[in-house]
Amino acid sequence: MSFLGFGGGGQSQVSSQQKVQAAEAELDLVTDMFNKLVDNCHKKCISSSYSEGDLNKNESNCLDRCVAKYFETNIKVGENMQQIGQNFQAAGRL
Amino acid sequence: MSFLGFGGGGQSQVSSQQKVQAAEAELDLVTDMFNKLVDNCHKKCISSSYSEGDLNKNESNCLDRCVAKYFETNIKVGENMQQIGQNFQAAGRL
Amino acid sequence: MSFLGFGGGGQSQVSSQQKVQAAEAELDLVTDMFNKLVDNCHKKCISSSYSEGDLNKNESNCLDRCVAKYFETNIKVGENMQQIGQNFQAAGRL
């Protein structure tokens, strides 16, 4: 649950409230990612004809690869954001 | 507002905070359902040509049936989830 | 950040909590509007072919106009809502 490194060391003087909030923010991020994964892999892999209730072989294979590729995309985007770096800070602000 | 049975009996030793939270969760669920209903029935029934500001007869009829069918779908999905039961518990967890 | 007039005068006997909540609600509204602006202008102006990482001239011009038109739409919808007025109150309620 710590794949972006939140909740890790380096924050020695933060309050209890801040620590719980950081942990909560991380949990929300993981939950959000999981929900997006479910949605996006459904779009990519599941036909909406519903000729059966089971996942067929094609759908199952597609889902496994979809999750793997979503994680790889997640890492790649993180790397890109670090490179773009300071530009990003401006963009992230209202 | 109690159609899923939250806030009902059977919870004798819960704290005030938990009761208010459960009532809040139920309210959020109903609000969320209402918002989804508005969105989905708009997609199914309202043409985006906007040749007039009033709802015409076709749109009005479509909306009434759309709401009824959304509720029926809600019940049917609830029944299906109960049948699938334990499988579901695994799926609902991260 | 006060374009809808929240946090303004007229509320003389509100508690600290209510004032902070009103300010928070206003901030949420502006953030939400910004996020919708980013999404909608992306849909209207950015091609998903991604033949380059930079914004080209057409995309840049389109974005500038898109933001201006989104704000004008925001004002126009506000005016319409005020006219429709009391009807609206009924619609806004569950």
Add this chain to the structure above:
Amino acid sequence: MDSLNPREQQEFTRLIEQKQMKDFMRLYSNLVERCFSDCVNDFTSNKLTSREQTCITRCSEKFLKHSERVGLRFQEQNAAMGQGLGR
């Protein structure tokens, strides 16, 4: 709901009011998004055309009437459902 005591009921009422403010704001911003998305498609100028303005006016009016009608049916269904389940 009947299991909340007066103190809890009061807190819950405050919470509902807070949510209603948020609901109103969400409705407003969703309306802007919907009507912009459906009506505005010309980005050769930075002013709304008169055609776009008419479309936005009708879109807003129709959406509010739409929400109102869906709201009424929602309440009826919810009430009917409560009865059917013997509540």
Add this chain to the structure above:
Amino acid sequence: MDSLNPREQQEFTRLIEQKQMKDFMRLYSNLVERCFSDCVNDFTSNKLTSREQTCITRCSEKFLKHSERVGLRFQEQNAAMGQGLGR
């Protein structure tokens, strides 16, 4: 997470339980929305046709199996990622 003391850990656990309830409700309402959107397209009557009912049943079943599978793969990838990063 290991930097939370027991008191913080407890508060965090309470928070997780609260979120799980919300997650469950969101799953439920998303399932309704998805299956309605994919399966219900006839608005000449106010009752689901038998064809629509069958579609909804399969849609729910398939979606839950889908979420379950994605959840398992998600956990595996998350664990693998933790190892790769030396955690």
Add this chain to the structure above:
Amino acid sequence: MDSLNPREQQEFTRLIEQKQMKDFMRLYSNLVERCFSDCVNDFTSNKLTSREQTCITRCSEKFLKHSERVGLRFQEQNAAMGQGLGR
């Protein structure tokens, strides 16, 4: 906003910082979703192709530049609007 006293202002500042963290995370996860959705369409293997990688890189870069430009215009419009309304 000018009606908040220093104590309220402080609480509001803390709240903004908390929201900025959430905003950053949402931006990140939206970026992943958008670029995955637009760029990844081959599910015959579980590794990104080089074509998909290039697409993701451009998609991220373009989206950040897009957000930045929209953010600048948003601030300008917001400021102009404040003036026009005499605030």
